[in-house]
Amino acid sequence: MRAFFTERALLPTGWAANVRLEIAADGTLATITAQGSPHGAERLGGPLLPGMPNVHSHAFQRVMAGLTEAAGDPDDSFWTWRELMYRLVGRITPGQLQVIARQVYIEMLKAGYTSVAEFHYVHHQHDGRAYADPAELSRRISAAASASGIGLTLLPVLYSHAGFGGQPPSEGQRRFINGSEQYLRLQDRLAPLLAVEPAQRLGVCFHSLRAVTPAQIGDVLATIGVDCPVHIHIAEQQQEVDDCLAWSGLRPLQWLHEHVEVDRRWCLVHATHAQADEVGAIARSGAVVGLCPTTEANLGDGIFPAVAYLAQGGRLGIGSDSHVSLSVAEELRWLEYGQRLRDQRRNRLYRSDQPVVGRTLFDAAVSGGAQALGQPVGELALGKRADWLVLDGNDPYLATATGDGILNRWVFAGVDRQVRDVMVNGQWVVRQGRHADEEESAQAFAQALRELLA
Ligand code: ZN
Numbered sequence: 054m055r056a057f058f059t060e061r062a063l064l065p066t067g068w069a070a071n072v073r074l075e076i077a078a079d080g081t082l083a084t085i086t087a088q089g090s091p092h093g094a095e096r097l098g099g100p101l102l103p104g105m106p107n108v109h110s111h112a113f114q115r116v117m118a119g120l121t122e123a124a125g126d127p128d129d130s131f132w133t134w135r136e137l138m139y140r141l142v143g144r145i146t147p148g149q150l151q152v153i154a155r156q157v158y159i160e161m162l163k164a165g166y167t168s169v170a171e172f173h174y175v176h177h178q179h180d181g182r183a184y185a186d187p188a189e190l191s192r193r194i195s196a197a198a199s200a201s202g203i204g205l206t207l208l209p210v211l212y213s214h215a216g217f218g219g220q221p222p223s224e225g226q227r228r229f230i231n232g233s234e235q236y237l238r239l240q241d242r243l244a245p246l247l248a249v250e251p252a253q254r255l256g257v258c259f260h261s262l263r264a265v266t267p268a269q270i271g272d273v274l275a276t277i278g279v280d281c282p283v284h285i286h287i288a289e290q291q292q293e294v295d296d297c298l299a300w301s302g303l304r305p306l307q308w309l310h311e312h313v314e315v316d317r318r319w320c321l322v323h324a325t326h327a328q329a330d331e332v333g334a335i336a337r338s339g340a341v342v343g344l345c346p347t348t349e350a351n352l353g354d355g356i357f358p359a360v361a362y363l364a365q366g367g368r369l370g371i372g373s374d375s376h377v378s379l380s381v382a383e384e385l386r387w388l389e390y391g392q393r394l395r396d397q398r399r400n401r402l403y404r405s406d407q408p409v410v411g412r413t414l415f416d417a418a419v420s421g422g423a424q425a426l427g428q429p430v431g432e433l434a435l436g437k438r439a440d441w442l443v444l445d446g447n448d449p450y451l452a453t454a455t456g457d458g459i460l461n462r463w464v465f466a467g468v469d470r471q472v473r474d475v476m477v478n479g480q481w482v483v484r485q486g487r488h489a490d491e492e493e494s495a496q497a498f499a500q501a502l503r504e505l506l507a
Pocket of ligand 1: 109111172286322374
């Protein structure tokens with residue numbers, strides 16, 4: 054049993070002082086004692102928080118970050134950005150995908166994300182034929198997560214159609230396309246491979262209501278267990294809402310709630326264009342909304358009605374999605390700032406029993422994130438995986454803050470490198486702001502960038 058001691062830790066019951074934590078050989082928390090003894094324990098270098106799950110990632114899109122910020126078409130939008138993304142995805146090799154994903158996951162760890170849901174939709178060779186092992190690219194994601202040390206919920210994506218009503222896929226989508234049977238075979242192939250990886254699991258994933266038919270949703274849901282995560286992109290774009298209305302007479306979230314039993318297994322990614330009735334339906338379902346504020350801002354998606362949603366007890370997680378930012382603090386900050394900009398008011402996301410915005414945001418995102426990933430994380434509690442982050446106790450802003458003020462200083466006044474140490478599954482993966490493989494990974498990543506952008 055390894056023991057750790059910290060002067061300040063955020064436990065499920067709130068901030069506690071002089072906390073001793075012991076970790077069992079399997080990486081789970083075995084004892085947690087407030088006002089405990091430091092004897093024989095490793096002293097942590099600052100306030101201790103549960104690690105943040107990242108509910109939405111497309112690792113390869115990190116390559117594009119910062120490359121699409123020059124005006125071309127005056128109507129630049131998500132849809133023109135998507136054309137560029139398709140061009141990039143057409144070129145990536147399995148080796149490059151693994152190099153890129155490892156780099157992204159190392160950057161996530163350094164920011165305080167300790168697990169990630171990878172919404173993985175690139176499955177096939179450049180011409181659309183399956184690899185000799187149809188799980189080739191999924192295995193690359195799993196290997197990248199293992200190498201970095203991050204926890205992974207791998208979400209192989211079912212993507213069959215270009216638009217509502219089963220429209221045939223486009224050329225740019227040929228690496229994504231599976232039918233339901235191929236998809237279920239991919240799941241069967243991956244299940245035993247991930248079962249032997251510590252801190253990795255599988256979920257199911259529908260790209261969007263555009264990309265699958267109602268019958269396919271039914272076929273896949275019929276095969277999964279009661280705790281299997283189910284993720285879907287939904288209502289990210291007004292165009293998608295209009296197309297869904299034209300197809301079915303219902304908006305995407307309305308259609309989903311009327312035709313599928315949405316429950317706690319579901320993560321509704323974006324849900325940006327949600328009306329009042331839809332916000333209430335999601336909150337009542339117990340599903341998690343996967344919000345990606347920096348990507349949604351970058352793509353000009355819109356602003357999710359998070360104030361109304363939280364007021365109804367809605368659950369949420371945060372994702373870095375296209376990875377224009379790999380900062381937990383920035384993702385949380387922009388979740389709040391979007392609401393402020395829309396409402397022309399300050400301090401929007403809080404609960405009646407929790408007025409501190411940074412704390413409300415952090416609590417909501419760790420708890421909803423753990424649910425969306427289907428992993429035993431999200432709080433420093435007995436039996437949970439030892440996934441945590443240590444903020445820098447020498448940082449002047451954090452050293453002079455107390456209680457929830459620590460979270461407000463980090464989220465709203467944060468500077469780089471305030472995340473000092475990060476542990477996943479009882480193993481240190483970041484020490485004093487450094488990951489052991491960061492130089493080698495960065496070099497390999499730079500080489501992949503040169504090749505891809507040539
Ligand atoms: Zn996405």
